[in-house]
Amino acid sequence: MAAIVYITFWYPITGPYTTPAIHSTAGAWGPHLQPLPKSRVGELRDTFSGYKHRGKSCDISSLDLHAPVGSICADKNTMLTAMSSGGRIGKDAPYLPRGCDMQWFNTREVCEILGRYSQVILVGDSMLRHVIGALNILIREDLGYGGVTDWNFNEEEKQKCFCNNQFDVHDCSVQGIFSTADVIEHDPLSLVCPRIIPEWNTDLRIEQIVRYPAPEDEYQRLQKAIDPNPSQRKAFVLGHGLWNDLDVGQSLSWLDVVLDTIEAKTKARTRLRGRSSRVNLPVLLVTPNAAGDKKPDQWIVSQGNKALVRFEQAMAVEAAKRRIDHLGTWNMSIQATLYDGVHMDMRGNLLKAMMVINWLNLLEP
Numbered sequence: 001m002a003a004i005v006y007i008t009f010w011y012p013i014t015g016p017y018t019t020p021a022i023h024s025t026a027g028a029w030g031p032h033l034q035p036l037p038k039s040r041v042g043e044l045r046d047t048f049s050g051y052k053h054r055g056k057s058c059d060i061s062s063l064d065l066h067a068p069v070g071s072i073c074a075d076k077n078t079m080l081t082a083m084s085s086g087g088r089i090g091k092d093a094p095y096l097p098r099g100c101d102m103q104w105f106n107t108r109e110v111c112e113i114l115g116r117y118s119q120v121i122l123v124g125d126s127m128l129r130h131v132i133g134a135l136n137i138l139i140r141e142d143l144g145y146g147g148v149t150d151w152n153f154n155e156e157e158k159q160k161c162f163c164n165n166q167f168d169v170h171d172c173s174v175q176g177i178f179s180t181a182d183v184i185e186h187d188p189l190s191l192v193c194p195r196i197i198p199e200w201n202t203d204l205r206i207e208q209i210v211r212y213p214a215p216e217d218e219y220q221r222l223q224k225a226i227d228p229n230p231s232q233r234k235a236f237v238l239g240h241g242l243w244n245d246l247d248v249g250q251s252l253s254w255l256d257v258v259l260d261t262i263e264a265k266t267k268a269r270t271r272l273r274g275r276s277s278r279v280n281l282p283v284l285l286v287t288p289n290a291a292g293d294k295k296p297d298q299w300i301v302s303q304g305n306k307a308l309v310r311f312e313q314a315m316a317v318e319a320a321k322r323r324i325d326h327l328g329t330w331n332m333s334i335q336a337t338l339y340d341g342v343h344m345d346m347r348g349n350l351l352k353a354m355m356v357i358n359w360l361n362l363l364e365p
Contacts, residue, residue: 036068043068047106051137053144058163060143065351066094066104073100076325076362083355084316084328088335095332095351102358110138111193113361114202118232120360122206123222123258124239127288130167130343131237132206133176134353136183137346139204140190147346148175151187164346168339179205203227211243212254219261226265235282235363236262236270237356242288242342245302246311252318255285259322271322282363283324284356287312289348290330292338305334327355 036044046061048054073079082097089096105113114120114135122128133147140146147166150158153175161172177183180203183191193200207222227234238258244250259270262281270281291305301307312328319326329352336348344352 035070037071040068040072043104047104048143050141052140052142052146053163058143060163060347060350062104062350064092064094065347066096066102066354068101068104069096070101072103073097073362076359079358079362080325080327083332083358084326085331087331091335092337092347093335095336102355103361104354105357105361107138107141107192108196110357111196111200113357114139114204115193115197115200116233116365117202117235117360118229119203119205119227119234120237121203121222121225121234122237122239123209124206124237124286125208125210125241125243126173126343127242128237128239128286129176129178129206129208130173130349131239131286131353131356132178132204133166133173134346134349135204135356136177136180137350138353138357139180139193140183141192142190143346146190147177147349148172149177149182149186167343167346167349173343179203181205209254209258210240212240212250212257214254214257219257222258223261223265226262228265228267230266230268233365234266235284235360237284237286239286239288241311241315242303246288246307248311248314248318251311251315255318255322259283259324270324280323282360284327284359285315285319285324286327286329286352286356287315288329289333289338289342289344292341294338295341305330325359327359 044063044067046063048060048062073082078100079102082100083102086095086097088094122132137143137146144162145153145166148161150161153161157172160169161175165172167173180191193202205225207218207225209218209222238255240251240254244254263270266281268281270283288308288311291300291303291308295304308330312330316326316328332351333344333348337345339345
């Protein structure tokens with residue numbers, strides 16, 4: 001008995017991509033997406049145009065990363081699904097969430113969203129270290145050195161670690177900014193948010209816990225970093241996988257120990273179930289990038305794209321069981337530059353950082 005299987009493919013845009021002009025209403029983006037509402041025309045501006053070091057040697061536009069299309073997603077869950085399952089029309093083309101759109105916020109909006117929280121703490125590996133670097137680029141408005149500790153650079157480091165090299169050169173990326181407290185201590189005038197919002201005082205930081213089992217002092221360091229004050233609003237972004245070779249069991253053990261550490265310090269819950277009137281602490285699990293053509297051969301089977309897709313799907317299911325949020329990054333990175341086959345360049349990390357900002361923006365008060 002023969003069976004006929006019909007396979008359909010989703011194409012978000014028909015025809016070649018062109019960056020819309022600032023006056024465009026983006027009305028011809030293909031049959032699968034709505035025209036751009038007039039209320040969003042203001043987003044057709046390059047928010048990086050006034051950033052420090054923007055120029056011929058660091059020529060990156062926010063519209064190169066994401067161009068607004070259609071309507072904004074109505075809620076957090078819809079937004080996470082859209083951001084996790086979108087696509088690009090060609091290598092390094094602007095990323096398009098699927099079904100509804102994310103927003104690309106300007107600096108004032110980024111500062112306002114972060115300013116709703118006393119702490120935004122990232123916990124994970126080098127991929128999250130790059131995300132916090134990109135967040136610092138946004139809140140310092142500096143494409144050249146915004147993600148790194150440029151206040152202590154010598155002339156050689158300033159030349160070597162400029163623009164994309166903040167992420168692409170290992171010796172530079174390990175000099176990333178780990179907390180806003182470091183910026184306030186060493187280069188406070190570079191932090192834009194307090195100038196825009198005088199009362200702005202968000203503790204944005206990363207604690208690196210890359211593998212399971214981890215040394216006990218790493219969990220203690222995380223616990224020490226968390227403000228226990230229950231009246232202060234906090235959010236947590238977690239990322240894990242490659243250091244444990246995409247082993248789902250070990251990654252879940254890592255996840256649960258980190259959640260236990262957060263709960264022990266805050267005396268709040270991250271995994272409430274049932275009909276409890278209490279609200280979970282907001283936690284976002286970010287799974288790893290796709291594998292690029294420079295992925296070392298010894299990792300192609302255990303950490304190649306088949307393994308990465310399966311890992312992302314499994315962790316999404318497990319995140320839902322724990323009632324924490326999940327952002328998949330395979331789709332947004334498969335057609336992007338992965339300079340070593342593993343890590344995204346500055347453009348990709350700025351996009352990922354803006355996805356985190358969109359998640360923060362849609363959390364309930």
